[in-house]
Amino acid sequence: MLSVHNVSKTYAGRTLFSGVSFHINRGEKIGLIGPNGAGKSTLFSLLLRESTPDDGQVTMEKGLNFGFLPQESAPVDDVTVLQLATGHVDEHHRWELEPKAKRILKGLAFRESDFDRNARTLSGGWVMRAHLARLLVQEPDLLLLDEPTNHLDLESLLWFQAYLQTYPGAILMISHDREFLNALCDTILEIAHSKVIRYRGNYDDYLREKAAREEQMQSAFENQQREIAKLQQWADRFKAKANFASRAQDKLKMIDRMERVDAPQQAAKQVKFRFPQPPRSGQRVLTLKNLSFGYGQTPVYEDLDFEVERGQRLVLVGPNGAGKSTLLKLLAGALTPQSGRRELGHNVKPGYFAQYRGDVLNMRHTVLQSAMDLPSRPGEQLARTLLGSFLFHGDDVFKPVGVLSGGEKSRLALVRLLLDPPNLLLMDEPTTHLDMGSIDALIQALEDYEGTLVFISHDVHFIRAMARSVLHIAAGVLTPYAGDYQYYLDKTRSTSAREALTASLTNAQPASYGSSNGGGKNISSTADGTTGGAKTKEQKRAEAEARNARSRIRKELEEKVSAIEQRLAGLEKRKLELVELLQDGATYADAARFRALSEELEQIEPRIAQETTAWEKAAEELERQTTANA
Numbered sequence: 001m002l003s004v005h006n007v008s009k010t011y012a013g014r015t016l017f018s019g020v021s022f023h024i025n026r027g028e029k030i031g032l033i034g035p036n037g038a039g040k041s042t043l044f045s046l047l048l049r050e051s052t053p054d055d056g057q058v059t060m061e062k063g064l065n066f067g068f069l070p071q072e073s074a075p076v077d078d079v080t081v082l083q084l085a086t087g088h089v090d091e092h093h094r095w096e097l098e099p100k101a102k103r104i105l106k107g108l109a110f111r112e113s114d115f116d117r118n119a120r121t122l123s124g125g126w127v128m129r130a131h132l133a134r135l136l137v138q139e140p141d142l143l144l145l146d147e148p149t150n151h152l153d154l155e156s157l158l159w160f161q162a163y164l165q166t167y168p169g170a171i172l173m174i175s176h177d178r179e180f181l182n183a184l185c186d187t188i189l190e191i192a193h194s195k196v197i198r199y200r201g202n203y204d205d206y207l208r209e210k211a212a213r214e215e216q217m218q219s220a221f222e223n224q225q226r227e228i229a230k231l232q233q234w235a236d237r238f239k240a241k242a243n244f245a246s247r248a249q250d251k252l253k254m255i256d257r258m259e260r261v262d263a264p265q266q267a268a269k270q271v272k273f274r275f276p277q278p279p280r281s282g283q284r285v286l287t288l289k290n291l292s293f294g295y296g297q298t299p300v301y302e303d304l305d306f307e308v309e310r311g312q313r314l315v316l317v318g319p320n321g322a323g324k325s326t327l328l329k330l331l332a333g334a335l336t337p338q339s340g341r342r343e344l345g346h347n348v349k350p351g352y353f354a355q356y357r358g359d360v361l362n363m364r365h366t367v368l369q370s371a372m373d374l375p376s377r378p379g380e381q382l383a384r385t386l387l388g389s390f391l392f393h394g395d396d397v398f399k400p401v402g403v404l405s406g407g408e409k410s411r412l413a414l415v416r417l418l419l420d421p422p423n424l425l426l427m428d429e430p431t432t433h434l435d436m437g438s439i440d441a442l443i444q445a446l447e448d449y450e451g452t453l454v455f456i457s458h459d460v461h462f463i464r465a466m467a468r469s470v471l472h473i474a475a476g477v478l479t480p481y482a483g484d485y486q487y488y489l490d491k492t493r494s495t496s497a498r499e500a501l502t503a504s505l506t507n508a509q510p511a512s513y514g515s516s517n518g519g520g521k522n523i524s525s526t527a528d529g530t531t532g533g534a535k536t537k538e539q540k541r542a543e544a545e546a547r548n549a550r551s552r553i554r555k556e557l558e559e560k561v562s563a564i565e566q567r568l569a570g571l572e573k574r575k576l577e578l579v580e581l582l583q584d585g586a587t588y589a590d591a592a593r594f595r596a597l598s599e600e601l602e603q604i605e606p607r608i609a610q611e612t613t614a615w616e617k618a619a620e621e622l623e624r625q626t627t628a629n630a
């Protein structure tokens with residue numbers, strides 16, 4: 001259906017592709033991989049005909065239609081979420097697409113109440129979900145997906161993964177998620193050394209085949225080099241002797257006639273660095289005692305007892321909404337318990353890596369200045385080395401922080417955390433927006449880390465590398481597993497490493513954490529305080545009053561959420577305008593204007609973070625109220 005033939009492309013003086021050829025056939029599911037800067041996005045632009053090759057050609061079947069999901073952002077018109085998902089088709093065709101669009105939107109975690117919302121009021125991640133829904137509704141012949149899982153929670157990711165497994169068209173995807181590539185791909189295309197190499201199978205198959213291929217190439221190269229050395233040695237030894245001169249020349253001709261085996265090109269070595277180690281803490285790092293916490297009238301934890309000890313590497317797993325992020329925030333002190341207390345151990349310095357980290361960055365600093373402006377005062381060489389591991393190369397380190405994308409700010413905040421690490425690291429999805437090389441660099445850094453680590457992640461590769469114990473959370477009950485992730489999978493008899501991250505494990509034994517029942521009090525969302533039997537008039541009246549009270553609370557929450565969303569939309573729109581102005585070369589010429597715009601951008605970031613936190617709390621409370629009343 002599509003062919004790339006002998007394509008070459010140079011960008012900014014560097015050869016990205018040279019003589020590249022490959023085909024994409026109907027129904028194939030292909031993973032496109034390669035280090036950052038290898039040319040994956042450029043290849044997408046060639047296939048989409050947004051750019052043209054220097055040599056060669058891209059040909060495709062007549063009438064072939066594409067669907068493209070970019071990595072970071074996509075435009076949105078003044079339409080509802082449902083209209084965006086149905087692709088703005090006219091009224092005659094919309095009724096045919098709406099049932100499918102609604103089903104896909106629900107799979108991507110949209111609620112029915114979201115369908116009629118103006119898409120412009122959505123955050124960037126939810127806009128990307130809506131665009132993804134639009135592509136799945138349209139079912140193009142070829143889907144081009146650039147990091148499609150970045151904006152999905154784990155349960156939405158699992159739904160999306162299952163949906164793509166039966167997708168009728170061809171798929172070409174860029175992804176850093178090994179489990180996602182393993183579950184979907186029947187082909188891997190690797191961009192390396194200006195070539196595109198095709199491997200059959202999924203990502204694990206690719207790793208095995210690549211290792212075997214490189215071993216064979218190395219062996220063939222070494223054998224040929226030994227043969228050449230022997231022939232050259234014989235010629236050098238006898239070429240000066242008259243009786244053997246002609247035979248010596250024959251040996252040299254044999255060398256010239258050989259079809260040379262190229263030396264295998266080594267992959268770029270993983271950057272090695274040693275970042276400053278934190279001071280040693282006491283054995284008891286952090287304790288929660290008789291702690292209770294909830295959102296509004298909905299409890300999450302009751303009388304919870306929990307302790308973190310020095311050196312633990314603990315991953316939190318469990319279904320969405322079970323309280324994983326809430327527990328992490330309670331440990332970090334980002335949430336205040338309603339009762340009970342949080343106690344830090346001796347000499348403990350906690351550090352919390354949340355999804356939104358822009359508030360810790362100075363927008364007027366350059367990337368390099370931000371990396372060096374720390375109490376530990378890291379040297380420039382160490383800072384540059386670590387920045388390079390997280391995709392800040394060359395002149396990127398001189399960019400103003402204010403013009404960075406959300407993913408770039410997240411990576412920069414991670415660099416700052418590693419350059420001045422606390423001895424208690426609390427991390428929520430640290431691998432989001434990182435490519436495979438950066439994930440491996442993070443793993444390497446954390447392997448050397450001498451502190452305590454508690455984290456949440458849906459990256460199974462990262463979990464397997466980091467976790468030494470597992471804590472399952474469901475309905476306020478904590479169930480510990482005193483072994484690594486494979487131990488947890490074995491104990492729970494899980495058949496899928498990824499699905500086990502959100503399993504409810506209803507038959508699991510309660511943990512040794514919590515109150516005297518072993519895991520904190522179980523929380524019932526359906527208990528109404530009655531003991532059964534016929535209801536009296538007073539009970540019925542009390543229930544009606546309770547329902548009315550819940551209805552009023554829900555309406556107030558809906559109004560609150562809507563108001564926050566409108567404020568956020570205005571702030572994010574202004575932020576985009578400021579970033580565009582600061583990227584305009586004309587702005588730099590006017591120092592006063594540049595300074596004023598930078599200051600405004602610096603002031604708007606914490607406001608967005610504050611409103612986002614308020615929205616999360618209000619939305620979570622609204623969701624719980626809605627679920628409780630369903």
